[in-house]
Amino acid sequence: MMSEQKFPLVEYHSMNVLELLRLTADRISDGYRLLSHPLTGSIRPDITPYKSILISEDAGVSSAEEGRLMEHAIEYTEELYRQRKVPLSELWPESTKQDFQLVDYSIIRQALEVAQYTLGSEDNTEERNEAHT
Amino acid sequence: MKLTLNKFHVKDIQFGEISRYEKGVLYISKKDLAEYLLEDKNISSVDFDIARPGESVRIVPIKDVIQPRYKQSGSGQIFPGYVGSVETVGNGVTNVLEDCAVVTSGKIVAFQEGIIDMSGPGAEFNSFSRMNLLIPLIQPVENLDKHSHEATVRIAGLKTAAYMAKTTLDMEGDEQETFEHESILEMGKKYPDLPKVVYVDMVQCQGLMHDTYVYGLNVKGILSTLIDPLEVFDGAIISGNCAAPGHKNATIHHENNPIIIDLLRRHGKDLCFAGVLLSNESAMLNEKKRASFYTSNLSQLIGAEGMIISEEGGGNPETDLMMNCRLHEQKGIKTVLVTDEYCGRDGTSQGLADVTPEADAVVTNGNGNQFVVLPKMDRVIGDIEAAKIITGGNANSIGEDGTVSVEIAAIMGSCCEMGYEHMMTKLR
Numbered sequence: 001m002m003s004e005q006k007f008p009l010v011e012y013h014s015m016n017v018l019e020l021l022r023l024t025a026d027r028i029s030d031g032y033r034l035l036s037h038p039l040t041g042s043i044r045p046d047i048t049p050y051k052s053i054l055i056s057e058d059a060g061v062s063s064a065e066e067g068r069l070m071e072h073a074i075e076y077t078e079e080l081y082r083q084r085k086v087p088l089s090e091l092w093p094e095s096t097k098q099d100f101q102l103v104d105y106s107i108i109r110q111a112l113e114v115a116q117y118t119l120g121s122e123d124n125t126e127e128r129n130e131a132h133t
Numbered sequence: 134m135k136l137t138l139n140k141f142h143v144k145d146i147q148f149g150e151i152s153r154y155e156k157g158v159l160y161i162s163k164k165d166l167a168e169y170l171l172e173d174k175n176i177s178s179v180d181f182d183i184a185r186p187g188e189s190v191r192i193v194p195i196k197d198v199i200q201p202r203y204k205q206s207g208s209g210q211i212f213p214g215y216v217g218s219v220e221t222v223g224n225g226v227t228n229v230l231e232d233c234a235v236v237t238s239g240k241i242v243a244f245q246e247g248i249i250d251m252s253g254p255g256a257e258f259n260s261f262s263r264m265n266l267l268i269p270l271i272q273p274v275e276n277l278d279k280h281s282h283e284a285t286v287r288i289a290g291l292k293t294a295a296y297m298a299k300t301t302l303d304m305e306g307d308e309q310e311t312f313e314h315e316s317i318l319e320m321g322k323k324y325p326d327l328p329k330v331v332y333v334d335m336v337q338c339q340g341l342m343h344d345t346y347v348y349g350l351n352v353k354g355i356l357s358t359l360i361d362p363l364e365v366f367d368g369a370i371i372s373g374n375c376a377a378p379g380h381k382n383a384t385i386h387h388e389n390n391p392i393i394i395d396l397l398r399r400h401g402k403d404l405c406f407a408g409v410l411l412s413n414e415s416a417m418l419n420e421k422k423r424a425s426f427y428t429s430n431l432s433q434l435i436g437a438e439g440m441i442i443s444e445e446g447g448g449n450p451e452t453d454l455m456m457n458c459r460l461h462e463q464k465g466i467k468t469v470l471v472t473d474e475y476c477g478r479d480g481t482s483q484g485l486a487d488v489t490p491e492a493d494a495v496v497t498n499g500n501g502n503q504f505v506v507l508p509k510m511d512r513v514i515g516d517i518e519a520a521k522i523i524t525g526g527n528a529n530s531i532g533e534d535g536t537v538s539v540e541i542a543a544i545m546g547s548c549c550e551m552g553y554e555h556m557m558t559k560l561r
Contacts, residue, residue: 039448039486040416041343042377043244044475044542054417066418069452069487076448076486079477083502092244099242102279103376106340111416114354 001101009057016089017045018077024053025070031059034066035115038073041107045073046080049089049097050104054111135313136363137226139205139306143233146183146265154300159233161267166296170269175285177274182514184236184266188251189511191537192268194519195247195545196237196283196375198261198383199290201230202368203298212368214349215288216295223363228301234261234385235297236268237290238515241282241342245519247378247545248507248537255507258547259554268514269293280341287373291384312397314363317435320405327405331437332362332392333428335453336382337374337414337445344373345382345445347411354420357412357428359435362393365409374445379501379542380473380550382445391552392441392471407435412442412457414450421449425456433464443471443551447501451487462491473498473548473556498549499556501542509535 013020021038028034033056039045040053081087092100142157149160167179184190202211207225210217236249249261256262271289273282315323336345338353345352347360347370360369370387393409400406412428415421432440442457444450451472458468470492474484480500532538541547548556 034418036416037418037421037449037452041339042337042374042381042446042448044377044448047244069418072487073448075483076475079482080475083478096243099244099279103242103341103343106280107343107416108340110338110340110353111420114415114420115417 001105016087017048017051018074018081020051020053021045021070021074021077024055025067025074027055028066028070029062031062032056033060033063034069036108036111038070039076040111041103043100043103044080045077046083046087047089048100048104049092050100052104052108054108134224134361134363135311136207136223136366137309137311138229138366139226140229140231140308140310141301141304141306142231143265145185146233146267148181148183152296152300154304159230159265159297159300161297166293169296170271170289170292173285173289175274175277175281176271176289178272179289180270182268182270184251184268184514186251186263186265190251190514191507191510192236192238192249192266192514193247194238194240194245194515195249195378196239196241196286197290197372198385198545199235199294200385200388201233201235201294201298202388203228203295203302204367205302209367211295211298212291212371214346215291215371219348221364222367222369223361227367228298228306230298230301232263233265233297235290235294236261236266237271237286238268239271239286240516240519241279241286241375245375246543247375248539248543249545250507250510253508253510254505255544258505258541258544261545267293267297283342283373283375287371291368291371312363312366314361314397314400314406317407320407321436324401324405327401327403328438329407329436330396330404330439330441331407331410331432331435332396333410333412333440333442333457334390335412335414335442335444335450335457336370337450339414339416342374342376346371346373352411352413353415355413357410357424357431359431360409360411362397362406362409365390365393377446377542378545379547380445380447382549382551383546386546386549386551386553389553392443407437412453414445414453416449421453421456425453425460428457429460429464432461432466437466440466440468441471442468445550447473447475448486451485455487455489455492459489459491469494469496471496471498471550471552473501473550475501478502478504496552498552498554499541499547501540501548503541505539505541507537507539
């Protein structure tokens with residue numbers, strides 16, 4: 001759902017949330033700023049097939065605090081993924097996946113609203129949305 | 134402010150011709166209550182079910198649990214912004230139905246979740262299994278969008294709870310408990326030598342199924358604010374959060390917030406309960422920082438010396454929890470954190486998504502990853518198919534023998550991060 005919106009800078013990655021967190025951590029260490037928390041919402045990262053994370057458009061000086069946050073999020077998620085051979089996020093039927101997309105979209109939409117970004121005209125955010133297919 | 138809770142211990146709920154409360158039995162007229170709820174044009178039909186302690190009944194999926202309350206006197210009415218107008222509540226007399234709750238069930242999204250078992254091993258994980266429960270089964274009109282559906286079920290639950298407690302109007306309850314709370318300046322004069330303790334209630338506000346309402350207002354984007362603890366008892370805080378059943382704060386948890394109750398009971402004795410601060414849990418890092426800084430500013434303005442901070446949910450809220458902890462400790466305010474954990478089936482893994490060295494006093498309310506096998510129940514209220522896809526469940530959750538295998542994170546309120554239940558972690 002996120003990738004269908006008219007955001008100017010959306011990257012879509014077909015991977016699970018753990019892989020997306022690792023990819024995001026690399027960007028953060030390259031100096032991109034982490035704008036939204038990597039573990040938004042209450043649906044666990046081993047359960048939801050979709051996660052959107054907001055980072056800055058441009059890279060600058062990397063933030064140790066944001067790097068540490070990514071590290072903790074990855075450790076936490078790795079542990080949840082260790083619980084099962086196949087993470088729950090890969091077991092959902094198509095109809096259920098739509099609802100996960102809706103909740104992910106609602107969270108990012110509200111986050112942008114609270115942060116006073118106008119939807120459709122962000123010039124300093126980058127969306128990265130992940131999905132299992 | 135002074136508020137008396139006039140408590141009625143409900144022994145049973147039965148359907149009857151006329152809604153009334155008599156000798157511990159609550160009779161509900163389905164017809165009258167349905168008419169009241171159908172005033173909402175988003176509802177196409179509504180039916181009701183009853184679940185009692187010890188019955189072989191499973192309720193799933195659950196949206197919210199609400200304790201019936203209705204104000205007998207004082208300003209405003211219960212659940213301001215929904216049942217009552219937005220007038221100030223928290224004073225006068227409020228009738229409370231104990232051992233009784235409304236459970237809203239309804240599939241808003243396909244992965245909707247939350248179990249209450251009225252008997253068996255699952256019943257051990259929450260107090261709701263020991264209550265008499267009324268379950269409104271709400272059918273929305275066709276093509277209702279998900280946000281409106283969530284709001285419709287949320288409001289119908291609140292109206293049902295108020296309707297039930299209204300049957301006790303002008304009656305004397307089985308017991309009364311009165312709470313008093315002065316202004317901050319007054320309590321400073323009255324209890325100059327007692328330690329000043331503030332409670333920070335972190336409330337989630339991140340979108341569909343992740344929101345909290347205060348006096349009917351979605352608290353997304355608010356600056357941290359002060360609320361009187363007695364307002365909370367009158368339903369000033371409402372849950373719109375129906376993700377992660379094991380550790381979401383349902384409306385009944387807010388109405389009976391055990392941290393607030395304990396602090397009020399000890400107020401003026403061994404501590405001075407200086408107030409409640411609401412600190413929101415946003416999805417954005419900058420908002421988390423703003424909320425934590427602003428909350429710690431308010432704590433300092435109030436003159437807090439000690440602080441209890443509870444979180445709602447897990448994962449990102451731990452960043453708010455730890456940031457609140459660090460900023461308060463840096464200002465010389467001692468903190469105690471209240472949380473739960475996800476630390477693997479054997480409980481040996483790191484259970485929090487964020488930590489800080491200043492967090493040296495943390496109370497946990499259980500391990501959401503604990504695994505449990507729930508036996509088949511004779512009757513299911515709601516939708517048993519939901520058990521296949523709830524938190525901690527999977528496509529094989531329902532065995533051929535009807536058992537359900539899940540993590541306790543799937544059980545409503547099992548690891549409540551306000552300490553409403555009795556779970557804890559023992560160090561071995």
